Structure formats: C-alpha cells, structure tokens
Amino acid sequence: MEEKKGNRGGARKGAGRPRTDSKIYSFRAPGYMARHIDSLENKTDFIKDCIDWGMMHQAEPPVSMGEVIPASHVKEMALPYFDISVVAGFPVPLDNDEKSQDIDMLRLLCPHPESSYLIRVNGNSMIDAGVMSGDIVIVDKSNRNPSAKEIAVCELNGEYTLKHFIEEDGAGWLVPANPDFPRIQISSEDNFSVWGTVTYIIHKARP
Numbered sequence: 001m002e003e004k005k006g007n008r009g010g011a012r013k014g015a016g017r018p019r020t021d022s023k024i025y026s027f028r029a030p031g032y033m034a035r036h037i038d039s040l041e042n043k044t045d046f047i048k049d050c051i052d053w054g055m056m057h058q059a060e061p062p063v064s065m066g067e068v069i070p071a072s073h074v075k076e077m078a079l080p081y082f083d084i085s086v087v088a089g090f091p092v093p094l095d096n097d098e099k100s101q102d103i104d105m106l107r108l109l110c111p112h113p114e115s116s117y118l119i120r121v122n123g124n125s126m127i128d129a130g131v132m133s134g135d136i137v138i139v140d141k142s143n144r145n146p147s148a149k150e151i152a153v154c155e156l157n158g159e160y161t162l163k164h165f166i167e168e169d170g171a172g173w174l175v176p177a178n179p180d181f182p183r184i185q186i187s188s189e190d191n192f193s194v195w196g197t198v199t200y201i202i203h204k205a206r207p
Contacts, residue, residue: 129177
C-alpha cells in the first residue's frame with residue numbers, strides 16, 4: 001500500500017507578512033515635546049511628517065557633543081611666547097627667539113586639566129557666540145554654575161547640548177546664539193543638569 005504524502009512543509013507562496021524596508025525606532029522626547037505629541041490623535045504620522053519636512057529643508061541639527069577627550073590625555077606641549085602687543089599697524093619683528101619664553105599650552109587653555117575636557121561641536125546653534133560646527137571647545141566640568149553670558153554643556157533628558165543657560169520668572173531656559181533656533185524651556189518633568197562650562201574655543205582661522 002502506497003504511503004500518502006503529507007501536504008506540510010515548505011513555505012507557501014504569498015503566505016506570511018510582506019517584506020518591507022521599514023524599521024521601528026524609539027526615542028526619548030523632552031517634556032514640552034512629549035506633552036504636544038500626547039495631545040495628537042495620530043502620533044506616528046505627525047512624527048514622520050516632521051522628519052520628512054526636516055529632510056526636505058535640510059534642517060540644521062542643534063549643537064551636540066561629538067568626540068570627548070579628557071584634558072589629562074592631551075600630551076604636554078610648549079610653544080614660544082612673545083610678551084608683546086601685536087597691533088594692526090606697523091610690523092613688529094618676531095624672529096628673535098631670545099626674546100621669547102616657552103609656555104605650557106595645556107596649562108594656558110586648561111587651568112584645571114584634571115576636570116577639563118575637549119569636545120568637538122556638531123551644529124551651528126551657537127555661531128553668534130563664536131562657536132561653529134567642527135570647532136573644539138574646552139569644558140571645565142568643575143564649573144556647573146555658568147553665568148548667562150557663558151556657554152554651558154547641558155544634559156537634557158539623556159542628551160547633551162551646548163547653550164546659554166538662564167533663569168527667568170522661576171523657569172530655566174536653554175538659549176541658543178542663533179536666531180534660527182528656538183529657546184528650550186526646562187520643565188519640572190525634565191531630567192536636566194549643567195555638565196560643565198566652556199573656557200576656550202579652538203577653531204581654524206576662516207577666510
């Protein structure tokens with residue numbers, strides 16, 4: 001008697017969930033943003049529309065922290081220093097090494113090297129404060145009480161940003177130095193702290 005073959009085994013054509021190149025993402029939104037998203041009827045379409053708009057307009061990202069290097073990992077380097085004033089007038093000879101003295105660049109730029117870090121900046125929200133994308137800022141982590149005019153590295157809900165930090169009417173604000181970027185109000189629901197204060201900005205001379 002011939003044994004019947006079962007009809008199981010192998011994938012059936014057209015069966016299963018269709019393949020797609022889409023991916024699922026999750027992210028943490030600051031309090032003011034979360035409250036707005038929660039008030040929407042279709043949150044997914046709103047988020048996708050915002051991303052599409054940003055891609056179409058090539059929106060500039062906010063200033064963020066790139067590579068972080070402790071100042072203690074920077075090798076010591078001394079350069080000749082001429083204790084004279086250079087003015088934009090008649091030329092002053094600077095070719096006599098006997099008039100120069102060596103200075104420690106690390107000590108000059110990092111008065112507190114044990115608590116200082118070098119951070120590369122991404123974004124242009126602080127250009128009016130002299131910080132441009134690609135610049136390196138030296139941050140003193142021991143100073144967590146910056147004045148309104150100083151530039152602070154702040155942690156907001158697990159993300160880092162470079163801004164002025166001010167307090168107005170009992171509320172904290174992260175203030176950019178670029179009119180194209182909005183101020184960010186810090187709510188009681190946000191996880192916020194000042195990570196450190198910028199002491200020096202290093203960038204190449206631009207034409």
